[in-house]
Amino acid sequence: MSLKQLNMNFGPNYKEYDIIGYSEKISEAITIIKTIAPTGLSVLISGESGTGKEIIAQLIHNLSDRKNHKFIPINCGAIPEGLIENELFGHEKGSYTSASEKSKGYFEVADKGTIFLDEIGELPLSSQVKLLRVLENGTFMKVGGSQNITVDVRIVAATNKNLLKMVEKGLFREDLYFRLKAVSLQLPSLRERLADIPLFVLKFAKDSAEKYKRTQLIFDKESFSEIANHQWKGNIRELKNFIDMLTVMETGKTVTGEIVRKYLKTETSSSLLPMLIRDNQPERDSELIFKTLLEIKNDLNLIKKFIFNSFTKEVSPSYFKDDIEEILDPSKEIKPNETLTEKDEISQVLKKYRGNRRRAAEELNMSERTLYRKIEKYGIET
Numbered sequence: 001m002s003l004k005q006l007n008m009n010f011g012p013n014y015k016e017y018d019i020i021g022y023s024e025k026i027s028e029a030i031t032i033i034k035t036i037a038p039t040g041l042s043v044l045i046s047g048e049s050g051t052g053k054e055i056i057a058q059l060i061h062n063l064s065d066r067k068n069h070k071f072i073p074i075n076c077g078a079i080p081e082g083l084i085e086n087e088l089f090g091h092e093k094g095s096y097t098s099a100s101e102k103s104k105g106y107f108e109v110a111d112k113g114t115i116f117l118d119e120i121g122e123l124p125l126s127s128q129v130k131l132l133r134v135l136e137n138g139t140f141m142k143v144g145g146s147q148n149i150t151v152d153v154r155i156v157a158a159t160n161k162n163l164l165k166m167v168e169k170g171l172f173r174e175d176l177y178f179r180l181k182a183v184s185l186q187l188p189s190l191r192e193r194l195a196d197i198p199l200f201v202l203k204f205a206k207d208s209a210e211k212y213k214r215t216q217l218i219f220d221k222e223s224f225s226e227i228a229n230h231q232w233k234g235n236i237r238e239l240k241n242f243i244d245m246l247t248v249m250e251t252g253k254t255v256t257g258e259i260v261r262k263y264l265k266t267e268t269s270s271s272l273l274p275m276l277i278r279d280n281q282p283e284r285d286s287e288l289i290f291k292t293l294l295e296i297k298n299d300l301n302l303i304k305k306f307i308f309n310s311f312t313k314e315v316s317p318s319y320f321k322d323d324i325e326e327i328l329d330p331s332k333e334i335k336p337n338e339t340l341t342e343k344d345e346i347s348q349v350l351k352k353y354r355g356n357r358r359r360a361a362e363e364l365n366m367s368e369r370t371l372y373r374k375i376e377k378y379g380i381e382t
């Protein structure tokens, strides 16, 4: 099969935009992006960790007439509070004890381009005022400076927090919130796009084999089912790292359900393991691979095995081509509320035991700790 054919099978937005998937929400987001990219409107992208916020921000830049200027991604959560204004706006010589030279901040460097402010919810309130001013009239002052500097920068911001709730709690400025969300994009979690999972798995398996110079993995029916039933809290990034790890650890093998279970249900708890937060994407990715290796997967897979029954033989890219239409029939897309059976099940069991979490956990075959997390996650009243 030619690469072109394969590319087409990665979804309607793959060939042109490198965005994998048949998810309606993603296609809707791309339609909006095509319309607003050429304007200078600010965009607020929300979505859980690893749902593709950064690649969507980059796409907005690439489709705009700013594409020949800089795209600067900044993780607001990774810069210490005291340094953030220096980084964003630069400083004048002598503005603080060790400032021996004046420096340009990202806003000056990104003039005519795009700044991607990731984890915008982490931006300190004091810096939010300054950001609002640049957004309003394109001007700012360097730290220790007294001159207004004018720039033309488009802001795309991202958050995995509920900014509106932060506004209500006084943790985020309301005026900035409304200014940022001139256009809002909500990216779906992997559980809301289960039908896209085989695409991601096969694409990442292909990429990993090239990256690590290994034989490309083949996945059997049960392995897909196990992967689809797993709760990917780190979404696409976590899935990608998992496939990287499998490519390295199980090279040349046909991945079976048992192999997947072996890695997804290890005994150690990664939530207890420290993980360095790095600014650097490759390092973050490889750390996540190791984190995945050690991750606790005691959470029971309560989501029913309702998809991918169409897999009746081993799946390889060539098989994939023949069956892709059936597998990816959009009518088979799993809607988010169909995946919420776990919440209902937990609620019912809790009711049965009148809120006794220990007994409920026993019946649900999960640890009490996992049950507590799920109660919190789903907002179940007990």
Ligand SMILES: Nc1ncnc2c1ncn2[C@@H]1O[C@H](COP(=O)(O)OP(=O)(O)OP(=O)(O)O)[C@@H](O)[C@H]1O
Residues within 6 Å of the ligand: 018, 019, 020, 021, 047, 048, 049, 050, 051, 052, 053, 054, 055, 056, 118, 160, 236, 237, 240
């Ligand atoms: N639709 C997609 N097609 C192909 N690759 C994707 C897609 N969405 C996400 N990815 C890949 O998944 C990984 C995570 O994406 P990205 O960094 O954009 O997520 P994020 O939402 O910014 O995550 P975080 O909240 O952790 O910063 C990247 O390796 C990215 O290339």
Ligand SMILES: [Mg+2]
Residues within 6 Å of the ligand: 053, 054, 118
């Ligand atoms: Mg990101």
